[in-house]
Amino acid sequence: DAGVIQSPRHEVTEMGQEVTLRCKPISGHNSLFWYRQTMMRGLELLIYFNNNVPIDDSGMPEDRFSAKMPNASFSTLKIQPSEPRDSAVYFCASSFLGVNEQFFGPGTRLTVL
Amino acid sequence: TQLLEQSPQFLSIQEGENLTVYCNSSSVFSSLQWYRQEPGEGPVLLVTVVTGGEVKKLKRLTFQFGDARKDSSLHITAAQPGDTGLYLCAEAGGTSYGKLTFGQGTILTVHP
Helix, strand or coil, rough: CCCEEEEEEEEEECCCEEEEEEECCCCCCCCCEEEEEEEEEEEEEEEEEEEEEEECCCCCCCCCEEEEEEECCCCEECCCCCCCCEEEEEEEECCCCCCCCCEEECCEEEEEE | CEEEECCCEEEEECCCCCCCEEEECCCCCCCCEEEEEECCCEEEEEEEECCCCCCEEEEEEEECCCCCCEEEEEECCCCCHCCCEEEEEEEECCCCCCCEEEEECCCEEEEC
């Protein structure tokens, strides 16, 4: 069974550029979560969707960050413009709605120079 | 926002040793989960504890939930290099159903 798929696995970009991270949740899961992990702040929830609808985006750090879920099998997290402090590993996770077990993807390591 | 504190932050031990890591909260957990994250991968759920005083075992791992549901511990017996990783506790459920709040984690290194 395919788990959560994230792309790209690594992204190196320059400050000011737009970055788009992609996620395909596990088929049948109807909750999707975006997290950011850094050494300083640990694993932080950015936003999550239930049935493709954003439920809580209070963790999104700034207006530079946006997330969409156009359908049940795809989500994007966009940073525009990117800054060096956005460098982190970004994880996508999915679950069945109402079930607390989340399945994480392998993450995207973002480096903004 | 509930704060989860994990200790120790770092733990470096030799193969065969026992260890315990802790997760504490300023308030009562609805339920608590433990995850392990290996380098280059996402966290993987190990266990969920719900009832105060609950003890769960997963091979060499023993998970305890405090009677007051404000703390939890993970004990590993006879650690092996394969146990190396980041151990995270997370508060699950509560008023934000489906949302997890993670602790900072304990980085465990088991040397052969």
